[in-house]
Amino acid sequence: MISAPLYRDFLQIVSTRLPSLPDKPEETPDRIIHALWLKAAGVSVSVEHAGELALPALDRSAVAKLRDLVARRLAGVPISYLTGRQRFMGLELQADPGALIPRKETELLCRSAIDVLRRMASRKENLTIVDVCTGSGNLAVALAHYVSNARVFASDLSPEAVEVARRNVRYLELDKRVEIRAGDLFAPFEDPFFHGNVDLITCNPPYISSGKLEAMPEEILKHEPRLAFDGGPFGIHVLNRFIQDAPRFLRRGGWAVFEVGLGQGRAIFQRLAGDDRFRKIIPIQDSSGRVRGIMASR
Numbered sequence: 001m002i003s004a005p006l007y008r009d010f011l012q013i014v015s016t017r018l019p020s021l022p023d024k025p026e027e028t029p030d031r032i033i034h035a036l037w038l039k040a041a042g043v044s045v046s047v048e049h050a051g052e053l054a055l056p057a058l059d060r061s062a063v064a065k066l067r068d069l070v071a072r073r074l075a076g077v078p079i080s081y082l083t084g085r086q087r088f089m090g091l092e093l094q095a096d097p098g099a100l101i102p103r104k105e106t107e108l109l110c111r112s113a114i115d116v117l118r119r120m121a122s123r124k125e126n127l128t129i130v131d132v133c134t135g136s137g138n139l140a141v142a143l144a145h146y147v148s149n150a151r152v153f154a155s156d157l158s159p160e161a162v163e164v165a166r167r168n169v170r171y172l173e174l175d176k177r178v179e180i181r182a183g184d185l186f187a188p189f190e191d192p193f194f195h196g197n198v199d200l201i202t203c204n205p206p207y208i209s210s211g212k213l214e215a216m217p218e219e220i221l222k223h224e225p226r227l228a229f230d231g232g233p234f235g236i237h238v239l240n241r242f243i244q245d246a247p248r249f250l251r252r253g254g255w256a257v258f259e260v261g262l263g264q265g266r267a268i269f270q271r272l273a274g275d276d277r278f279r280k281i282i283p284i285q286d287s288s289g290r291v292r293g294i295m296a297s298r
Contacts, residue, residue: 006063007033007055010070017074021217023103026087032079033070039083040066046087047079076219089142093168098160099136100228105286106204106259109293110142112284113202113257116295117147120199125149130194130249131202132156132185132242135228137165137178139202144177155181155188158227185238186245198249200257203242207261209235235261239268247277250298257284257295265291272296 015029026048035050040062045053058066069082080086080095087093088102089110095101120127127150131140134154144152156162165180181188208229213221216229231237239260246256256278260268265283272281272294284293 035083036069044084046085048087088138096164099164102138109259114146116255127199129200130198133205137168144174152178157184199254203258205238207231207235254298259293
């Protein structure tokens with residue numbers, strides 16, 4: 001049996017001393033203690049999966065490990081980096097400081113992309129997908145996992161993120177259908193095979209303006225890769241490049257599905273509406289009606 005007083009003590013500490021982050025709603029105090037307790041016992045799981053598991057008894061050595069893990073969490077180290085796991089679209093992914101921790105809000109983008117692909121799959125035997133700014137590879141592996149006839153090619157500028165993404169591909173045994181390349185946006189795909197032949201392009205780009213980075217929570221700024229957040233002076237540098245280049249790779253009828261920052265949706269939507277290279281444009285809204293992504297067909 002677990003020690004109930006020990007659990008309550010740690011829960012009280014985390015509940016009173018650890019601020020919650022709105023972009024990580026799954027990280028409740030109870031789930032955090034569950035995940036760190038299991039990690040101390042030698043089991044690496046995400047905070048979401050941890051809440052589904054029974055907690056084992058801890059010996060004295062494991063209790064010491066738990067105290068250290070809780071201390072590091074209170075010092076600002078993200079829970080996903082402590083456990084080495086993050087759940088995304090129901091999949092347990094490996095997490096590492098070399099790549100951005102996947103957020104719940106990006107699941108909106110992923111679900112929209114899956115819906116598009118499933119409609120395409122009814123008419124097309126094999127689907128080609130490109131995912132740029134792939135980070136940990138969360139979108140790439142989720143799309144391949146949920147759409148069985150999809151072949152996914154993904155890229156990231158960061159060598160560290162590329163390595164994390166490749167580990168996730170191997171971890172989920174998707175090596176035969178997901179390939180991770182190193183390079184800036186579409187540079188790794190400048191090949192006739194991709195030009196005008198891609199069914200779907202996804203992107204979760206950096207979209208925070210450089211001037212606002214210092215105002216971000218220290219947990220994010222000090223531990224997650226800055227490259228994954230910095231979108232340039234106005235936050236749309238990478239978005240602009242993505243919108244400019246994506247049509248060259250999309251087949252007619254193909255879709256670009258990408259995330260935008262809060263407050264950026266309307267301007268990006270209007271820009272696409274005035275671009276005759278795109279035929280149909282659909283906003284992706286969260287439960288509060290805020291635009292968090294955009295779908296645009298070639």
